[in-house]
Amino acid sequence: xxxxxxxxxxxxxxxxxxxxxxxxxxxxxxxxxxxxxxxxxxxxxxxxxxxxxxxxxxxxxxxxxxxxxxxxxxxxxxxxxxxxxxxxxxxxxxxxxxxxxxxxxxxxxxxxxxxxxxxxxxxxxxxxxxxxxxxxxxxxxxxxxxxxxxxxxxxxxxxxxxxxxxxxxxxxxxx
Amino acid sequence: xxxxxxxxxxxxxxxxxxxxxxxxxxxxxxxxxxxxxxxxxxxxxxxxxxxxxxxxxxxxxxxxxxxxxxxxxxxxxxxxxxxxxxxxxxxxxxxxxxxxxxxxxxxxxxxxxxxxxxxxxxxxxxxxxxxxxxxxxxxxxxxxxx
Numbered sequence: 001x002x003x004x005x006x007x008x009x010x011x012x013x014x015x016x017x018x019x020x021x022x023x024x025x026x027x028x029x030x031x032x033x034x035x036x037x038x039x040x041x042x043x044x045x046x047x048x049x050x051x052x053x054x055x056x057x058x059x060x061x062x063x064x065x066x067x068x069x070x071x072x073x074x075x076x077x078x079x080x081x082x083x084x085x086x087x088x089x090x091x092x093x094x095x096x097x098x099x100x101x102x103x104x105x106x107x108x109x110x111x112x113x114x115x116x117x118x119x120x121x122x123x124x125x126x127x128x129x130x131x132x133x134x135x136x137x138x139x140x141x142x143x144x145x146x147x148x149x150x151x152x153x154x155x156x157x158x159x160x161x162x163x164x165x166x167x168x169x170x171x172x173x174x175x
Numbered sequence: 176x177x178x179x180x181x182x183x184x185x186x187x188x189x190x191x192x193x194x195x196x197x198x199x200x201x202x203x204x205x206x207x208x209x210x211x212x213x214x215x216x217x218x219x220x221x222x223x224x225x226x227x228x229x230x231x232x233x234x235x236x237x238x239x240x241x242x243x244x245x246x247x248x249x250x251x252x253x254x255x256x257x258x259x260x261x262x263x264x265x266x267x268x269x270x271x272x273x274x275x276x277x278x279x280x281x282x283x284x285x286x287x288x289x290x291x292x293x294x295x296x297x298x299x300x301x302x303x304x305x306x307x308x309x310x311x312x313x314x315x316x317x318x319x320x321x
Contacts, residue, residue, distance in 0.1 A: 017213070018310065020198065023216075028303075029214070029306075030298065030299065030304060031214050033199070033207075033208055034214070036196065036199060040192050040196070043188055043192065047188075062181065063181035064184065067188065076268055081216055085216060085314070086314070087216055087310070087311055087314045088215060088217040099215075102207065102212065103210060103211040106197050106206060106207075107206065107211060108200065109196070109206070110207075111192075111196075112192055112193060112196045116189055116192075119186070119188065119189045120184045123182050123185055123186070124262075126182050128178070152211075154212070154217060154219050155212070156219055156221075156297065157220065157222055158270065159271075162209070162212075163297065
């Protein structure tokens with residue numbers, strides 16, 4: 001019994017340490033905004049999948065596992081950048097809209113919407129509301145997909161960059 | 176009332192996510208810095224800008240800043256790459272970094288060894304982000320394409 005408790009405590013400590021290291025890495029690069037965007041989408045996607053699995057199969061994806069898997073899926077391009085020294089490419093949209101989400105409408109609100117819908121999907125599935133869980137999970141996916149489809153293309157010439165964007169307040173730092 | 180397994184964690188994560196977003200937006204920071212393009216780390220450009228040349232034929236970082244910004248001190252960029260710092264507002268406009276030479280909103284562009292512009296971004300913390308810049312310059316040196 002003590003062993004199980006210790007193992008669980010160690011797993012939670014590891015999970016929290018991973019979250020701290022990730023947040024700190026984004027913060028050190030002045031990319032906290034990107035951290036918010038990708039973690040929320042990743043967590044939401046993971047929870048949406050957990051909701052779908054619970055609603056349509058007899059299996060249950062543990063919430064911490066769903067969160068970490070979604071999170072990792074959303075930051076694969078960033079891991080490739082730091083660990084593999086590979087710049088971002090437009091094709092990296094396959095990782096939960098990793099590129100287009102930046103230039104889509106209201107990126108942070110879309111990411112938060114994904115987290116809320118995906119989370120509610122898991123909650124609905126936990127209460128055996130299968131249809132609702134499915135609808136919410138599909139809603140999370142549809143929200144991110146729509147935002148990516150509506151995204152402004154990444155400029156390919158200097159002429160295409162916005163000239164009046166106020167970047168001054170976008171400096172690095174915690175929320 | 177006892178919640179089903181995992182539900183409390185979901186609600187906690189949702190609350191955390193909401194607090195982070197509200198904190199960011201409530202602090203006056205933009206919802207999408209530089210229209211979402213700040214530090215995108217995507218080599219999106221392939222064009223020449225008259226008068227903008229690399230240092231000694233090496234991949235080069237050209238920083239545009241203003242005298243109002245604090246002195247960043249000595250830079251750590253690898254010697255394989257050139258580094259130029261400018262405070263010229265006309266150049267800032269030509270590089271689509273109009274705010275860089277006014278106030279303190281620095282940005283930079285990256286050139287390949289032949290002078291082709293490959294990347295442009297605002298980055299207020301540019302003196303601290305040498306790892307990011309070197310990864311991009313290394314990819315440019317390797318001839319990475321979009």
